Amino acid sequence: xxxxxxxxxxxxxxxxxxxxxxxxxxxxxxxxxxxxxxxxxxxxxxxxxxxxxxxxxxxxxxxxxxxxxxxxxxxxxxxxxxxxxxxxxxxxxxxxxxxxxxxxxxxxxxxxxxxxxxxxxxxxxxxxxxxxxxxxxxxxxxxxxxxxxxxxxxxxxxxxxxxxxxxxxxxxxxxxxxxxxxxxxxxxxxxxxxxxxxxxxxxxxxxxxxxxxxxxxxxxxxxxxxxxxxxxxxxxxxxxxxxxxxxxxxxxxxxxxxxxxxxxxxxxxxxxxxxxxxxxxxxxxxxxxxxxxxxxxxxxxxxxxxxxxxxxxxxxxxxxxxxxxxxxxxxxxxxxxxxxxxxxxxxxxxxxxxxxxxxxxxxxxxxxxxxxxxxxxxxxxxxxxxxxxxxxxxxxxxxxxxxxxxxxxxxxxxxxxxxxxxxxxxxxx
Numbered sequence: 001x002x003x004x005x006x007x008x009x010x011x012x013x014x015x016x017x018x019x020x021x022x023x024x025x026x027x028x029x030x031x032x033x034x035x036x037x038x039x040x041x042x043x044x045x046x047x048x049x050x051x052x053x054x055x056x057x058x059x060x061x062x063x064x065x066x067x068x069x070x071x072x073x074x075x076x077x078x079x080x081x082x083x084x085x086x087x088x089x090x091x092x093x094x095x096x097x098x099x100x101x102x103x104x105x106x107x108x109x110x111x112x113x114x115x116x117x118x119x120x121x122x123x124x125x126x127x128x129x130x131x132x133x134x135x136x137x138x139x140x141x142x143x144x145x146x147x148x149x150x151x152x153x154x155x156x157x158x159x160x161x162x163x164x165x166x167x168x169x170x171x172x173x174x175x176x177x178x179x180x181x182x183x184x185x186x187x188x189x190x191x192x193x194x195x196x197x198x199x200x201x202x203x204x205x206x207x208x209x210x211x212x213x214x215x216x217x218x219x220x221x222x223x224x225x226x227x228x229x230x231x232x233x234x235x236x237x238x239x240x241x242x243x244x245x246x247x248x249x250x251x252x253x254x255x256x257x258x259x260x261x262x263x264x265x266x267x268x269x270x271x272x273x274x275x276x277x278x279x280x281x282x283x284x285x286x287x288x289x290x291x292x293x294x295x296x297x298x299x300x301x302x303x304x305x306x307x308x309x310x311x312x313x314x315x316x317x318x319x320x321x322x323x324x325x326x327x328x329x330x331x332x333x334x335x336x337x338x339x340x341x342x343x344x345x346x347x348x349x350x351x352x353x354x355x356x357x358x359x360x361x362x363x364x365x366x367x368x369x370x371x372x373x374x375x376x377x378x379x380x381x382x383x384x385x386x387x388x389x390x391x392x393x394x395x396x397x398x399x400x401x402x403x404x405x406x407x408x409x410x411x412x413x414x415x416x417x418x419x420x421x422x423x424x425x426x427x428x429x
Contacts, residue, residue, distance in 0.1 A: 002423040004029050004046035005380070010054035012036055014061060015357035016373035025059055027380040031423035036374040054384060060356045061372050062094025062125075062381035062419065063338060064363040066184075066261060067237055067309040069160075069330070070127075071401075072118070074103025079314040079401050081115075084334065085123030087312075087400040089427035091335040092383035092416030095126040095364070095371045096312075100137065101159035107132035107143050112151040124426035125419075126381075128369060130155040133172050133183065139163050145175045154367045157184040157237065160284065160329075162219055164190050166226065173232035182367055183227075184235040187220035187244070188284065196325045198271045198286045206277065208324060211286050213241045220244050224251040227258060235366060236260040238311060240285040242295035245304050259366050263311040264333060267297055268340045269406060279320050279327035280406045283311075300358060301350045307363045308355070310337040314402030332400045336393060336407045338385070342414035345387070352387075380423040387414045 005027040012023050014036065023038035028046060035043055036059075045051060065088065071078035088096055098115060100106035106115060112129050119127035131153035135141040137160075145156060156176060163169045163185060176183045192215035197203050199210025220236060224247060227234035236248060239260050251258045265283055270290045274281045281287060299305045313330030320327050333340075341359060344350040364372030371381055391397075393407045419427040 002029055002031050004049035005423055006045045006049045006051045007054045007059055007382070007384070008051060010057055010059035010384070012059050012374065013353060013356050014374040015353055015361040016061070017375060020353055025374065025382065027423045031380050033374055033376050033378050033380050035376055056386070057417070058385040058387060059374070060383050060385060061360040061374050062383050062421065063092050063359045064369060064371050065093045065096040065310050065312065065334065065337065066307055066363040066367060067099060067311050068096040068334065069099045069101055069313040071314060072102065077401070078316050080122070081119050081127060082122040083399065083401045084312070085119070085125045085127065087332070087334040088125045089419045090399045090416070092338045092385065092419050093125060093334055094381035094383065094419060094421050095128065095369055096334070097128045097130050097154060097367060099157065099159045100130055100132040105132050105136050107135050109144070109147055109151045112148055112153050116152050125421055126371070128154045128367070130157050130184070132156070133158050133163065134168065137161050139165055139168060142168065142172050142175065145172070145181055146179050149179050149181050154369065155182040155184050155235070160186065162186055162188040162190065166222065169223070170226050170230060173226055173230040173234070177230055177232040180233070182233045182235050184237045185223055186237045187216045187223060187239065189215040189219050192218070196282065196286070197274060198288050200271065200289065202271050206274070213243055216241060216285055217243050217247065221247050224248065224256060224258060227251065228254055228256040231257065233257045238263050238285060238309065239305070240266045240288050240296070241292050242299065245296070245299045249304060259306045261307040261309045262296055262300065262305050264308050264337045264340045265311065265331060265406060266293065267300065267308065268343060269293070273406065277324040279322065279324055280331055280404050280408065282324060282327050282329055283331060284329040297344060297349050301354060303354070306358065306366065308337065308341060308358045310334050314400055315404045316402055320404050331404050331406045332398070332402055333405070335399060336405060339412040339415050340407065342387065342412070346413060380420055382420040383416050384418040385414065386417050389413070389415050389417065391415055
């Protein structure tokens with residue numbers, strides 16, 4: 001049991017109730033919300049409650065990150081469950097979905113249970129395992145979807161890999177439908193996607209092999225058709241071009257149960273940020289053109305893109321300090337997702353309510369998590385945000401074990417200043 005909490009004079013933003021008002025949040029000793037809103041201003045405080053004046057701060061549901069890669073087990077030198085949990089808390093993330101790309105791959109019941117138990121012991125935030133769609137992520141043999149879901153897997157994915165065999169894809173989507181499970185895939189053509197940056201004039205100038213938009217669009221359109229055929233819940237994990245948005249809109253019109261996400265990197269950065277072969281900007285999918293980025297920002301604002309993910313993918317010096325073409329894909333992002341997203345708020349491109357919805361309420365809805373809301377009775381997973389707090393990302397400030405951030409030395413306005421999980425403070429500036 002925790003000490004009861006009262007957050008006074010906060011600007012409460014709760015997309016689950018379309019609520020944006022100054023009010024009070026009252027949290028009971030059991031770590032659940034008793035009241036949240038302007039109507040709680042005059043309800044008093046529970047005996048022995050700790051009272052915090054949140055004047056000038058936003059109180060929102062803790063962020064929910066639906067795509068996080070963690071090294072443990074097998075790659076603890078890059079990231080552990082404990083270090084990922086601390087990085088998440090520092091970024092205002094109270095729950096995240098862990099990808100199955102570990103060693104061994106999370107493709108059986110024992111490993112799902114191991115992640116759940118280890119996370120409870122080591123992490124200050126909630127970690128939910130996603131299980132592999134296919135054995136060893138090889139794309140050949142389907143895993144035991146029903147048993148894995150029963151063990152606690154909240155979704156099924158092939159991690160960093162696409163699924164090339166359409167017959168296997170049809171089978172896994174059919175089985176997933178029977179259990180109401182979400183199938184989440186990256187759209188990446190095995191052959192067209194072998195380049196190292198966005199195909200275009202800039203890639204030619206740098207002498208680097210390009211990845212055309214079609215490397216994403218073609219497998220995505222295939223996945224959407226099979227999702228419609230099987231009536232499965234399909235989630236496009238990371239899209240990066242406006243043509244993908246149009247394909248998803250058409251699939252929805254045809255009745256497919258389709259959602260999609262985008263990495264915060266593809267909302268904040270473009271191909272020009274690669275500069276002179278800066279490998280921290282080598283991502284999958286690659287950073288696209290500025291026109292593509294702005295189109296995706298618009299799609300997020302109007303709700304065509306459902307969620308934002310950090311795509312947190314820690315890499316060490318040995319895999320990043322290499323020639324650009326040889327460096328590993330991926331960047332860390334748990335600690336900077338919120339701050340980078342707030343740039344879109346400050347620029348006037350995306351309303352704050354939509355941003356919080358995309359990083360908290362909507363991902364919780366898609367994957368069926370107990371999170372993303374401040375309604376009475378819900379777990380008190382809360383982030384307090386100072387929208388104007390100036391700060392600079394430095395290697396010394398990064399909590400993650402790996403330091404491969406594309407936002408190194410970036411100047412931000414706004415960040416999480418306190419994070420609470422089930423009423424317990426797990427981070428404070």
